[in-house]
Amino acid sequence: MTLRELVIAYFQYPAIIGYLTSAIVAIGLFFRYPAPLVPTLASIGVALLVYPLVWYCLHRWVLHSRWMFKVPLLAATWKRIHYDHHQDPNRLEILFGALHTTLPTIALATAPIGYWIGGPGGALAAFATGLLTTCFYEFCHCIQHLAYKPKNKMLIEMKARHMAHHFHDERGNFGITNYFWDKLFGTYYERIEKDKKSETVFNLGYTPEVAERYPHVARLSGGVATGHPSQRIPH
Numbered sequence: 001m002t003l004r005e006l007v008i009a010y011f012q013y014p015a016i017i018g019y020l021t022s023a024i025v026a027i028g029l030f031f032r033y034p035a036p037l038v039p040t041l042a043s044i045g046v047a048l049l050v051y052p053l054v055w056y057c058l059h060r061w062v063l064h065s066r067w068m069f070k071v072p073l074l075a076a077t078w079k080r081i082h083y084d085h086h087q088d089p090n091r092l093e094i095l096f097g098a099l100h101t102t103l104p105t106i107a108l109a110t111a112p113i114g115y116w117i118g119g120p121g122g123a124l125a126a127f128a129t130g131l132l133t134t135c136f137y138e139f140c141h142c143i144q145h146l147a148y149k150p151k152n153k154m155l156i157e158m159k160a161r162h163m164a165h166h167f168h169d170e171r172g173n174f175g176i177t178n179y180f181w182d183k184l185f186g187t188y189y190e191r192i193e194k195d196k197k198s199e200t201v202f203n204l205g206y207t208p209e210v211a212e213r214y215p216h217v218a219r220l221s222g223g224v225a226t227g228h229p230s231q232r233i234p235h
Contacts, residue, residue, distance in 0.1 A: 001148040002148075003148070005148075006142060006143065006146060006148045009092075009142065010138075010139055010142050013095070013096055014099075015096035015097065015098075015099055015102070015138070016096070016135060016138060018099045019131045019132075019134050019135050019138075020131075020135060022103065022131050023128045023131040023132050026124045026128040026131065027124070027128050029124050030121055030124040030125055030128065033119075033120045033121050033124065034121045035118035035119055035120070035121025035122045035125065036121075039117050039118030039119075039121070039122050040118055040121060040122060040125045042117050042118065042122075043113070043114035043117045043118050043122035043123070043125045043126040043129070044125050044126065044129045046113050046114070046117065046126065047110045047113065047114065047125075047127075047129040047130050047133070048129060048133065050109065050110070050113060051109065051110070051129075051130060051133050052175065052178040052180065052181060053181055054109040055137070055175070055178075056175060056181040056182070056185075058105065059174040059175075060174045060187070063081065063082040064082070064170065064171075065078075066204075066205045066206075069083070069206055069210075069214055069216065069217045070214045072216050075216035075217050075220070076216070076217075076220055077101060079217045079220055079221065080098055081097050081098060082204070083203075083206060083217060083221075084221075086166065086170060086203070087202055087203065087221075087225055088225075089145060089167070090145065092146070095141065095142070095145055096138055096141070102134070106131060106134055107127055107130075109130060110123075110127050110130035111123040111124075111126055111127045114126025114127065136177070137176045137177055140155070140158055140177045141162075141176055143155055143158070143159060144158065144159045144162040144163065144176075158176070158177060160190075160191070161173045161175070161188075161190075162176065164189070164190070164191045166201070167197075167201060168191050168197050168198065168201060169189070169194055169197065169198040169201060170198055170200065170201045170204060171187070172187040172188060173187065173188060173189060174187060202225075202226075203224065203225075203226070206218075206224065207224065208224045208226070
């Protein structure tokens with residue numbers, strides 16, 4: 001895949017169109033309800049700093065939780081937003097999260113801080129920053145999952161860390177573009193440091209045995225797939 005093909009594929013995803021449209025609306029509203037320059041810049045800066053930590057916490061303690069599939073009302077959401085992605089990391093139609101879950105999350109992670117700093121204008125600036133940061137994260141996510149070989153050293157390292165998260169051990173490397181919090185909390189690793197592959201790297205701990213007790217996700221999935229995605233027999 002060429003860079004041009006990657007960009008074309010990226011802009012075809014409804015989620016990206018949704019993020020960009022929302023960012024344009026937020027920026028437009030900012031000019032209707034502006035904040036002073038310093039609070040605006042502060043709101044943008046804090047949103048950029050907070051975003052990687054929020055993503056790390058959500059990815060580690062929510063998306064990789066072992067409590068969501070136990071709750072019938074949350075099982076379908078967990079399945080859609082992360083279980084399916086780990087079951088088969090190359091399924092491109094579920095590469096991005098669902099807008100009804102991601103947009104409120106981005107707003108809650110950024111807008112209150114921006115409002116505290118600069119009122120409505122600060123909230124809009126922070127929210128727009130979160131949306132555009134998400135677009136950058138998802139572009140890197142595309143690089144990591146699509147058949148594109150980056151030449152940039154930083155992107156190569158990002159892809160290696162994320163592929164290890166998907167195919168070697170899901171209990172680390174929770175960042176997408178920023179692994180500072182992984183290093184701080186001791187979850188950063190290079191594949192050569194772990195000679196044994198995690199047995200739950202594709203099912204996130206939702207094993208056939210667990211499914212017998214909490215069957216909600218299994219019912220929605222037509223069972224519990226096991227083994228490497230490329231070695232499974234299609235239904």
